[in-house]
Amino acid sequence: xxxELFKFKGGVxxxxxxxxxxxxxxxxxxLPRKLVIPLRQHIGQVAKPVVNVGDRxxxxxxxxxxxxxxxxxxxxxxxxxVTAIDLQPVPHISGLPDLCISIETDSRxxxxxxxxxxxxxxxxADLRMQxxxxxxxxxxxxVFPSAAKLDPGAAHSCPTLILNGGECEPWITxxxxxxxxxxxxILQGVAVMRHLLGSTGxxxxxxxxxxxxxxxxxxxxxxxxxxxxxxxxxTIYPGGGAKQMIQTLTxxxxxxxxxxxxxxxxxFNVGTAHALARAVHHxxxxxxxxxxxxxxxxxxxxxxxxxxTPMHTLITLAGDRDxxxxxxxxxxxxxVPMPNLEVPVVKATNCILVKSNELFPPLPRALPCIRCTRCxxxxxxxxxxxxLFRFAKAGDFGRAQEYHLFDCIECGCCSYVxxxxxxxxxxxxxxxxxxxxxxxxxxAADLARERHEFRQFRLEREKKEKxxxxxxxxxxxxxxxAAEPAAAGSAPxxxxxxxxxxxxxxxxxxxxxxxxxxxxxxxLPPDKQREIEEIEARRAKIREMARQPLESEEKP
Amino acid sequence: MLTAILxxxxxxxxxxxxxxxxxxxxxxxxxxxxxxxxxxxxxxxxGQCGFPGCRPYAEAxxxxxxxxxxxxxxxxxxxxxxxxxxxxxxKSLDETHGTPKPKSVAFIDEQICIGCTLCIQACPVDAxxxxxxxxxxxxxxxxxxxxxxxxxxxxDCISMVTLAEDLPHWxxxxxxxxxxxxA
Ligand code: SF4
Ligand code: SF4
Ligand code: SF4
Ligand code: SF4
Numbered sequence: 001x002x003x004e005l006f007k008f009k010g011g012v013x014x015x016x017x018x019x020x021x022x023x024x025x026x027x028x029x030x031l032p033r034k035l036v037i038p039l040r041q042h043i044g045q046v047a048k049p050v051v052n053v054g055d056r057x058x059x060x061x062x063x064x065x066x067x068x069x070x071x072x073x074x075x076x077x078x079x080x081x082v083t084a085i086d087l088q089p090v091p092h093i094s095g096l097p098d099l100c101i102s103i104e105t106d107s108r109x110x111x112x113x114x115x116x117x118x119x120x121x122x123x124x125a126d127l128r129m130q131x132x133x134x135x136x137x138x139x140x141x142x143v144f145p146s147a148a149k150l151d152p153g154a155a156h157s158c159p160t161l162i163l164n165g166g167e168c169e170p171w172i173t174x175x176x177x178x179x180x181x182x183x184x185x186i187l188q189g190v191a192v193m194r195h196l197l198g199s200t201g202x203x204x205x206x207x208x209x210x211x212x213x214x215x216x217x218x219x220x221x222x223x224x225x226x227x228x229x230x231x232x233x234x235t236i237y238p239g240g241g242a243k244q245m246i247q248t249l250t251x252x253x254x255x256x257x258x259x260x261x262x263x264x265x266x267x268f269n270v271g272t273a274h275a276l277a278r279a280v281h282h283x284x285x286x287x288x289x290x291x292x293x294x295x296x297x298x299x300x301x302x303x304x305x306x307x308x309t310p311m312h313t314l315i316t317l318a319g320d321r322d323x324x325x326x327x328x329x330x331x332x333x334x335x336v337p338m339p340n341l342e343v344p345v346v347k348a349t350n351c352i353l354v355k356s357n358e359l360f361p362p363l364p365r366a367l368p369c370i371r372c373t374r375c376x377x378x379x380x381x382x383x384x385x386x387x388l389f390r391f392a393k394a395g396d397f398g399r400a401q402e403y404h405l406f407d408c409i410e411c412g413c414c415s416y417v418x419x420x421x422x423x424x425x426x427x428x429x430x431x432x433x434x435x436x437x438x439x440x441x442x443x444a445a446d447l448a449r450e451r452h453e454f455r456q457f458r459l460e461r462e463k464k465e466k467x468x469x470x471x472x473x474x475x476x477x478x479x480x481x482a483a484e485p486a487a488a489g490s491a492p493x494x495x496x497x498x499x500x501x502x503x504x505x506x507x508x509x510x511x512x513x514x515x516x517x518x519x520x521x522x523x524l525p526p527d528k529q530r531e532i533e534e535i536e537a538r539r540a541k542i543r544e545m546a547r548q549p550l551e552s553e554e555k556p
Numbered sequence: 557m558l559t560a561i562l563x564x565x566x567x568x569x570x571x572x573x574x575x576x577x578x579x580x581x582x583x584x585x586x587x588x589x590x591x592x593x594x595x596x597x598x599x600x601x602x603g604q605c606g607f608p609g610c611r612p613y614a615e616a617x618x619x620x621x622x623x624x625x626x627x628x629x630x631x632x633x634x635x636x637x638x639x640x641x642x643x644x645x646x647k648s649l650d651e652t653h654g655t656p657k658p659k660s661v662a663f664i665d666e667q668i669c670i671g672c673t674l675c676i677q678a679c680p681v682d683a684x685x686x687x688x689x690x691x692x693x694x695x696x697x698x699x700x701x702x703x704x705x706x707x708x709x710x711x712d713c714i715s716m717v718t719l720a721e722d723l724p725h726w727x728x729x730x731x732x733x734x735x736x737x738x739a
Contacts, residue, residue: 040723090723092723092726094723094726096721096722096723096726097723098722098723393730426728426731427731429728430727430728430729430731432728433726433728434728441598445597445598445599446599448599448600448601448681448698448700449594449599449610449611450575451681451682451683452599452601452609452610452611452680452681453611454574454575454682455680455681
């Protein structure tokens with residue numbers, strides 16, 4: 001059975017360095033004394049802490065709840081006591097800390113109650129919420145919440161499901177060994193995906209430098225009750241990129257600015273399928289993952305690592321060596337340098353690559369672009385990297401966007417081939433983050449404008465209402481007065497009306513005065529007189545009391 | 557719970573309607589140039605330009621009655637954009653109107669606040685919530701950092717807090733190291 005394959009444009013062939021780590025069995029990394037679990041491990045809304053400092057937590061207990069639809073929960077990777085909920089260093093290139101929950105483990109590794117999900121009997125929306133609460137996120141590196149990706153949306157089904165076992169990035173082998181050793185479980189996860197997405201065609205794309213993984217997946221495919229096509233695709237970087245895998249397998253291109261689901265295709269990493277199987281068939285949240293520890297270490301291999309384990313413990317486990325020049329999370333093409341090694345392993349950590357000068361000689365210094373267009377030839381997204389570079393460098397972000405900056409997958413092919421050794425991808429990342437920041441600023445300014453205008457409108461309205469009230473009152477008075485002289489038989493002019501108004505006001509004031517000074521007290525019996533005096537005294541007291549808050553209100 | 561949700565929804569709908577209606581009803585007609593200028597101004601509404609808000613300043617620029625370099629929150633970049641829009645030479649910011657400051661938001665010390673409502677009356681974007689004799693709070697996401705609420709406060713309990721860079725707001729820096737080497 002052979003399938004027609006398609007070629008995407010560009011791509012490069014960096015040295016693979018896979019066999020060093022892929023041939024060793026998987027080891028479990030020991031339980032660390034302290035776990036530091038970041039609440040932001042996925043794309044979307046950061047999880048909200050649901051435990052307090054001092055709480056005892058069990059393995060698999062939710063410690064951070066998903067906040068919204070594009071979000072995922074985080075869980076305690078082992079049992080112990082929560083010692084802190086604060087900002088801690090996280091594996092991010094900025095070196096900035098982020099909110100984390102620290103757990104001192106008690107070495108009992110005691111599980112919380114958990115049970116398999118009867119996924120076929122569940123309402124799909126409920127099942128997706130469960131998966132979100134089990135913390136599932138894409139393990140290929142993008143860590144997009146899986147529950148949201150398992151929603152076929154308005155289309156009600158997603159005909160093609162692609163399982164991505166490409167793993168094109170050099171040095172990394174965690175997907176390879178996962179397929180070799182857990183092929184059956186991966187396909188159990190695929191069964192759940194298929195159920196939720198209503199997919200009919202299921203393709204597993206694996207690069208042909210992984211024959212053992214292909215064989216294992218093919219053997220597993222024989223055992224399941226649905227059709228799975230395991231396809232060996234040519235080894236070329238970045239053939240394991242989602243868009244590239246789609247094009248290789250189906251010949252379809254995802255249009256710029258669209259999602260693959262818009263053309264009826266959804267792609268998942270094999271690791272995600274495995275985690276999904278653990279979640280559904282065992283009720284286990286995502287608390288561990290496979291991590292390749294490779295590069296400048298004594299024993300290059302894959303470990304099952306609890307989320308929250310500090311990276312340095314893994315490097316020690318693999319045997320650290322002198323001459324280390326830095327550590328990347330991820331591979332040499334797309335990996336990000338780690339600010340320090342205290343940072344924890346997170347859901348996105350597929351590889352810890354230790355660098356040395358022999359393995360990764362420092363790049364010669366960058367030279368000006370000679371416009372050789374080698375980068376354009378290598379770009380799998382069919383962009384013009386040299387133009388994007390020019391615009392990004394000059395801060396001309398509008399032009400960069402016109403040249404489809406946001407289609408760049410940051411694969412690094414352009415930098416890899418550039419004879420001038422320009423760190424092109426850094427410029428694209430810079431431009432993208434500037435554009436995002438500006439959009440945010442623009443939104444904030446729009447909000448401020450709207451709120452300011454609304455305030456102006458409110459003040460205006462209040463003023464108008466006050467004026468109207470006054471006008472209405474004056475109108476009423478005038479009508480009243482107009483009626484009086486009319487009864488007296490003389491038609492009043494405007495000046496007369498005004499005079500009358502004043503006269504009426506005077507009369508009113510006099511009347512009021514007269515009211516407060518009753519006249520019928522001239523000839524009263526003494527007891528009545530006393531009574532009146534008492535009442536007067538009380539009145540004066542009340543008046544005194546009433547004046548106080550009034551004054552304080554007028555001038556604070 | 558349900559009533560709470562319903563009430564919130566009702567409030568949202570009503571304010572939405574009012575806002576939408578006022579947007580149509582009070583649409584400032586005319587001067588499209590002023591509109592374009594206003595779109596560039598940062599909407600801090602601080603009045604440092606010498607006008608009671610961004611919109612009046614925009615109108616003054618459109619009429620040629622004000623220079624383009626009077627808005628400190630917009631900074632040099634804002635001046636550049638205005639110059640581009642109007643097709644004139646960019647100039648440096650007029651320092652007599654103030655200098656750009658890092659983005660900050662107001663913070664009310666609720667222990668000291670006496671609930672006098674004076675700051676609410678001063679805030680151009682209604683970013684302060686509170687009622688008479690209740691302590692007041694700034695809605696940080698809506699505060700533009702204009703500092704107009706500072707002077708009226710009789711007990712000086714409002715201070716400006718500079719927004720520190722955190723992960724969600726972190727930006728990639730321009731890869732200048734390499735540029736220096738090239739130059
Ligand atoms: S490969 Fe490098 S030097 Fe050649 S055009 Fe691209 S950016 Fe310029
Ligand atoms: S990093 Fe971007 S521009 Fe460079 S080759 Fe990859 S997709 Fe093209
Ligand atoms: S100085 Fe303040 S009020 Fe004037 S335009 Fe700038 S932000 Fe708006
Ligand atoms: S809270 Fe203060 S600083 Fe913030 S927008 Fe309102 S008046 Fe300006």
